[in-house]
Amino acid sequence: MKTNGRWMCVGSQTGIPVREGRMADVGGHEIAVFNLGDRAVAVENRCPHRGGPLSDGIVAGDTVVCPLHAWKICFSTGSVLRPAEMACVSTYPTRVQDGYIYVSLPIEASQEAAPSPGPMPAPAADTPPASGIGCV
Amino acid sequence: MSFRIAPLFLQKDGFVSSISRFAPCEPAAAAPSSELICGEVDRVEKLIVVGNGMAGIGCVEQILKHAPKFEITVFGDETYANYNRILLSSVLAGEKQADEIVLNELSWYRRHGIALRLGVRVVSIDLTAKTVQGNDGSVTPFDKLILATGSSPFIPPMEGLERDGVFVFRTLDDTRSLIERSRPGMRAAVIGGGLLGLEAARGLQVQGCDVSVIHLMDSLMERQLDATGSAMLAAQMRRMGIDVLLGRSTTAILGNGHVEGLRFKDGSSLDAEMVVIAAGIRPNAALARDAGLTVNRGIVVDDYLETSHPDVYAVGECVEHRGVCYGLVAPLLEQGKVLAATITGNRGQAFEAALPAAKLKIMGVEVFSAGQWDETKDPALEVVRYEDPSQGLYKKLVLHDGRLTGFILVGDTQESPRYLDWLKSGRDLSAKRRHILFPPPVEDAGIDIARIAESETVCGCMGVTKGEIIRAVHEKGIGTMAQLKECTRASTGCGSCTALCRQLLKTVVPDFEEETRKVLCKCVPFAEETLREMVRSQQLRSVHEVLEIYGNGAGCEICKPALSYMLDMVWCGDHEEDRSARFINDRVHANIQKDGSFSVVPRMRGGVTSAAELRKIADAADKYNVRMVKITGSQRIDLLGVAKADLPRIWADLGMPSGQAYTKGVRMVKTCVGAEFCRFGVQDSTSAGIELERRLENLFTPHKVKMGVVGCPRNCAEATVKDIGLVGQEGSWQVVVGGAAGKKVRKADLLVTVESTEGALEAAAIFFQYYREHANYMERTYDFIERVGIDRVRKETVYAPAEQRQALLERLRKAKNLSRDAWLERDAPRTAAQFIPIQALEGAIQ
Numbered sequence: 001m002k003t004n005g006r007w008m009c010v011g012s013q014t015g016i017p018v019r020e021g022r023m024a025d026v027g028g029h030e031i032a033v034f035n036l037g038d039r040a041v042a043v044e045n046r047c048p049h050r051g052g053p054l055s056d057g058i059v060a061g062d063t064v065v066c067p068l069h070a071w072k073i074c075f076s077t078g079s080v081l082r083p084a085e086m087a088c089v090s091t092y093p094t095r096v097q098d099g100y101i102y103v104s105l106p107i108e109a110s111q112e113a114a115p116s117p118g119p120m121p122a123p124a125a126d127t128p129p130a131s132g133i134g135c136v
Numbered sequence: 137m138s139f140r141i142a143p144l145f146l147q148k149d150g151f152v153s154s155i156s157r158f159a160p161c162e163p164a165a166a167a168p169s170s171e172l173i174c175g176e177v178d179r180v181e182k183l184i185v186v187g188n189g190m191a192g193i194g195c196v197e198q199i200l201k202h203a204p205k206f207e208i209t210v211f212g213d214e215t216y217a218n219y220n221r222i223l224l225s226s227v228l229a230g231e232k233q234a235d236e237i238v239l240n241e242l243s244w245y246r247r248h249g250i251a252l253r254l255g256v257r258v259v260s261i262d263l264t265a266k267t268v269q270g271n272d273g274s275v276t277p278f279d280k281l282i283l284a285t286g287s288s289p290f291i292p293p294m295e296g297l298e299r300d301g302v303f304v305f306r307t308l309d310d311t312r313s314l315i316e317r318s319r320p321g322m323r324a325a326v327i328g329g330g331l332l333g334l335e336a337a338r339g340l341q342v343q344g345c346d347v348s349v350i351h352l353m354d355s356l357m358e359r360q361l362d363a364t365g366s367a368m369l370a371a372q373m374r375r376m377g378i379d380v381l382l383g384r385s386t387t388a389i390l391g392n393g394h395v396e397g398l399r400f401k402d403g404s405s406l407d408a409e410m411v412v413i414a415a416g417i418r419p420n421a422a423l424a425r426d427a428g429l430t431v432n433r434g435i436v437v438d439d440y441l442e443t444s445h446p447d448v449y450a451v452g453e454c455v456e457h458r459g460v461c462y463g464l465v466a467p468l469l470e471q472g473k474v475l476a477a478t479i480t481g482n483r484g485q486a487f488e489a490a491l492p493a494a495k496l497k498i499m500g501v502e503v504f505s506a507g508q509w510d511e512t513k514d515p516a517l518e519v520v521r522y523e524d525p526s527q528g529l530y531k532k533l534v535l536h537d538g539r540l541t542g543f544i545l546v547g548d549t550q551e552s553p554r555y556l557d558w559l560k561s562g563r564d565l566s567a568k569r570r571h572i573l574f575p576p577p578v579e580d581a582g583i584d585i586a587r588i589a590e591s592e593t594v595c596g597c598m599g600v601t602k603g604e605i606i607r608a609v610h611e612k613g614i615g616t617m618a619q620l621k622e623c624t625r626a627s628t629g630c631g632s633c634t635a636l637c638r639q640l641l642k643t644v645v646p647d648f649e650e651e652t653r654k655v656l657c658k659c660v661p662f663a664e665e666t667l668r669e670m671v672r673s674q675q676l677r678s679v680h681e682v683l684e685i686y687g688n689g690a691g692c693e694i695c696k697p698a699l700s701y702m703l704d705m706v707w708c709g710d711h712e713e714d715r716s717a718r719f720i721n722d723r724v725h726a727n728i729q730k731d732g733s734f735s736v737v738p739r740m741r742g743g744v745t746s747a748a749e750l751r752k753i754a755d756a757a758d759k760y761n762v763r764m765v766k767i768t769g770s771q772r773i774d775l776l777g778v779a780k781a782d783l784p785r786i787w788a789d790l791g792m793p794s795g796q797a798y799t800k801g802v803r804m805v806k807t808c809v810g811a812e813f814c815r816f817g818v819q820d821s822t823s824a825g826i827e828l829e830r831r832l833e834n835l836f837t838p839h840k841v842k843m844g845v846v847g848c849p850r851n852c853a854e855a856t857v858k859d860i861g862l863v864g865q866e867g868s869w870q871v872v873v874g875g876a877a878g879k880k881v882r883k884a885d886l887l888v889t890v891e892s893t894e895g896a897l898e899a900a901a902i903f904f905q906y907y908r909e910h911a912n913y914m915e916r917t918y919d920f921i922e923r924v925g926i927d928r929v930r931k932e933t934v935y936a937p938a939e940q941r942q943a944l945l946e947r948l949r950k951a952k953n954l955s956r957d958a959w960l961e962r963d964a965p966r967t968a969a970q971f972i973p974i975q976a977l978e979g980a981i982q
Contacts, residue, residue: 008976015969019716020723024974033974053732056720058697060659061690067720067728070693103976 007095007102013040014099021055021064026103031092033101034059034075040101041075042094048073048080048087180207183479184268184278186258186423188212190221191452191468192284193240197625198476200248208250209276211268213257216308217242222465222597222630224311225332225497228339230666234308239628261427263445280447280479283435285420287453287463292327292352292415296389303412305336317410320344320674325398325408327386329356331496333414334369337378338498340412342686344674348379348406350386350398352415360494360505364523365530365544372501372528372547377685381406419454419461434461439486441475451475458489465597465629466493491559493596495549497630499661500688504549507542507559509534517541522573531573538566553636557592585636585643594636597629602640609644616648617641656913657694660687664698664912671706678712679703691717698913701800704836705908708947709954715966724971725958726783727798729776734783736775738792739833742807742825742845743771743853749792756789770804770842771853772797781972784962793833794959800914801836803843805829806854810847810864819864821847824893828862831897832904834955835948838911838920841904856884859907859917860900869896873903873929874921882918885926888934899934902941905948906933 010024016035023045024033032045032055043064045055052068059065063072063081072082078091093104183199183206185192196208212218218240226232245252256270267277289304291297301317304310314336318324322345326337329351337347349356355366356373370380385401389411399405419434430436430444434456441449441457451471453463462468467490474487493506511517511534522531529547533540533555540558545551558565565572588594590603608614608624617638620626627634642648655661660683662670667686676682679699683691691699696717703711715723726734738753753773757765763777772795778786787794796802805828808814810821825845832841844855845862855861857877861884863870868891875884888899906929911920921929933944965971 006978008978010974010976011969015967015974017716017967019714022969022974024976026976031976050730051732053728056723056728056732058693058719059716060692060696061688065693068730 007104010042010101010103012099013096013101016040016101019059021057021059023053023055024103026092027105029105031103032057032064033094033103034064035101036075040094040096042092042103043073043075043078044089044091046089047071048085048089054089180205181279182206182277183208183280183282184276185210185282185284186268187282187284187286187452187454188214188218188252188254189284189286189452190218190239190465191286191472192282193218194469195282195284195451195472195475196250197240198473199480202476202480202482204480206280208248209253209278210245210250211253211256211258211270213255214307214309215255217245217252217254219308220628221307222497224305224308225335225339226631227308227311228305228314228336229342229499230339230670231499231662234312258423261423261448263427263429263448266447278447281449282475282479283424283443283448283450283454284452285423285454287417287419287461289413290416290418291413292386294386294388296391296395299389299391299395300393301391301395301410302389303410305332305412305414306417314340314412315343318343318345321346322410323408324348324410324412325350325406326412326414327398328414328416329353329380329382330359330414330416331357331494333412334373334496334501335498336412336414337373338376338501340410341376341378342670345410347377348381348408349373350381350384350400350406352383352385354383356380356382357494357496357503357505360492361503361544361546362509362532365503365505365532365546368525368528368530368546369496369501369503371525375528375689376500417453417463419456421454421456424448424450424454432456432459439474439488440478440483441471441487442478449475449479457487460489462490464492464494466490466599469598493556495552495596495630495632497632499686502545502547502549504545504552505543506552506556507534507540509542509544520569520573533572535565538564538569540565549632553588553592553594553596553633556596557589560593561591585639594640595624595626595629595633597633598625598627600624600626605637605640606644609641614641615645654912656698657692658688659683659691659695660699662686664702667699668702668706668909671702677703677707677710679714679717693719697722697800701836701838701913705951708951710950721798724780724783725794725798725961726778726780731777733777733779735797736778736783736786736790737768737772737795737797738790739795739829740772740792740804741829741833742805742822744807744822744826745773752790752792756786759789760786768797770797771806772804783971784965787959787962793957796833796958799836800839801841802829802832802834803840805843805845806858807845808847808850808852810845814847816850817847817864818866819847819869819893821845821853821862821864824862824864824869824897825853827893828860828897828900831901831952834957835908835951837904837908838913839916841907841917843900857881858884860903862896862900867891869893871896871899871903871934874918874926876916876918880918884918885921887926887930898945901948902933902944903929905944908951909944909947 008026010033013035016022018035018037021032021034024031030045031042033042045053047054047066049071050068052066054064054066056067057064062075065072071080073089074081079088095102188210217238220237220239223232223237227234256272258268259271260269267275269275289306303314318340324340324345324347326333326349329349333349337349341347355363356369373380386398387401388399389395390397390399395411397405397407421431421435424435425431435443435450435454437443437450437455437457441451443450452468471487477484491507496503511519516536518535520533532544534542539562543555588602592602594600594602604624605626612623614620614623621628627637656664679696682699683689697719700717720728726736728734757775760778760782762775766774768774805825807821807825811817811819841859843860844853844858846853846855847864849865855863856872857875861872861875868889870889871887872884873887876882887903890896890899907917
């Protein structure tokens, strides 16, 4: 797993209720960060289907269900578990230290990061995401 | 012939089950009378079956297939028709009602002319006179006798067995006693960590008890599992909240009259208010022994189930065959087949030593074990293994010379039919060694079904193959699960093949229809009605608690919102609200749109607004760059395209309450102008509509509730196609319910006609609360009414006794008092980041 080694803090773990997600702007990337109680996870905040905000989804075990059309995304692999589509979202290494959640960006992502924190240009739904880790 | 059905079987939870029960001393169905055989050369032989359980009746079913000339009498000391003993644990766990586990209805006995002597215990057999004597004093002659006396719980010697609160778990009556005695918070101890003990423990936990399992050996189910499998099982039981104590020998049940605890050999003790002994079973062989038949541990039989007396046979758990007593259903039914052939003069296949196979039926703890799985027994045995302790998964296949000799599955038993088939057929697996643990993935279940060989057993309990099911469909026109059960007996055992059978029928039967009884979802596989009872009786107040105790611990987008609603409804709002279990709309009180923005619909009671309100709406639309302002079909105004972060501010600027346009709750009351302005109006529909909305607003419902009030039968606000409608007429109101003008168009049913406006509002409120309490989640009023019937709805709402109506209104009042305008969270957000996105900062860690 190649990361740029920079850990970005996305706030205290208690700031996100257990089993809920929040959208975080991490160096210009729109990332969905979830507090699963015993750990935190982070995935790209865009459903591969129609770009739905995964941070607003319902957590179901190790997955999140997109609020728009109920696509089911696996936190561990980023892949779509339902429907049977070969698609996935990027996942980001996450750690919790001293009660704060940190997310690490991949090398390419931090280099590409836009200087201004405006919204990231959205990739077309049918092309693989340009950044992130774990999307195979 | 007279059948007397005793009073209905009333269960602890107040549910009435209609299982038929005989008065014990009632002489039951008369056998075909003697004049039938007068003058016949072939005398009809009298066959007596002692034992009305699965083995005895299973054998009788097989005998009937041979079309024999027997006059059959069955004695059963329990007072129920033959039921499925394997499923008692499901009854205890609330997954099934007692009447659902009946295998042979009383009509079945009647149809086949079988005399059923229920509640009569056979106390002696006279082999010389060839008669049996019952404990009712009756003496009945036989030509042939089948002993199917089953087994009894083994009670290890210990002090204090006589104390009140000591139970066994063997019969429906035992199960009933356990359900009656257990109560939430009670400390229960189960002695025995085998199949039955673990199932009893889980059942008691579902009844709300705080359960410990005490096992003599160092590992659970040691006869079915190796050390790894046992350890995973124990971990899983503990994770579910059941305490597991291993290597403990119980020496005494403590207490003073009532059970207060257990003492163990090592001197330690355990508090308990209730003790269930499930330490194994012992064949009931005393009757045979006293009669002079050869008996060791069980009644000794040969390969044709013949005892030491030429006219006496034995079958089931009471039998000892080649030194082995069987306690699992599949070999016992196999014995029944062999015996049926023997006794009807069609002696064919012999009963051979059966394959040991066992399955634990606890939701969320799947265990299957079969054959010789202990590789240490023989150096020639090879092991193929997969282990994932964090997921609780364990698979072990033991092979000899490329053929499967046994296997253990923990955590996932889906593959068991395939492995059992390999085990029974002794197929050479050398060619598919790479795929024996994990088959190559298949695209859909249909293909999965197609992959099953015709010879493969689908129902292991009843020994039904895929081929037999397909033949039943083609030759006998089987089309439903009920018919399949009736015809082939498939899925009437432990029930774990039900999904597979259903899938098979779906694939083979062109117009297969699912049965109506539905569970909420596979995370919590109970009917919603049952769950509501459980939530109430077990005092559960959070979604997570329900999922931990009755479900898989995780939940999904189907069950979490449903449970959220259920808890809110059952506790009238006095529950632990868990927003993570709610759909996003109910976390931020707005309706998510396709681009992730939200729509905002303020409440506008009765569709009546004012110039001042409209000005505020216009200003807000400008200020927050609302992309579209839309008049909705519900006489309200929708502001579309609002960012999540702006929601609290726009609500504050509007200063209007939430219209609940985003939730399964009270949407609106649409009204016409009514008597105040309209020249045709006969009732004041706007005032009535505003009042109706005010009384019900802010409450949640199983699905959205749209209402309408019209001031005359011209029905301008379309009240007759609303969930609840008030139709004004000269001097009275018609209250109508269950109308629809969406995906489905349905004219509402008349609930009641009342004179006063107050009466109409009250009738609407009574129905509203009744719908809240009885409908399933996501069930609109019109589906609900079609399911239960308007007559029943009327009888249980507006025509119910006064105290019942008052109780509905009282619960509604309580819920209403605790409800609040969701948009007030603008000033008091539940969490700091409820509406606001996070801005990441450069981290401080390495």
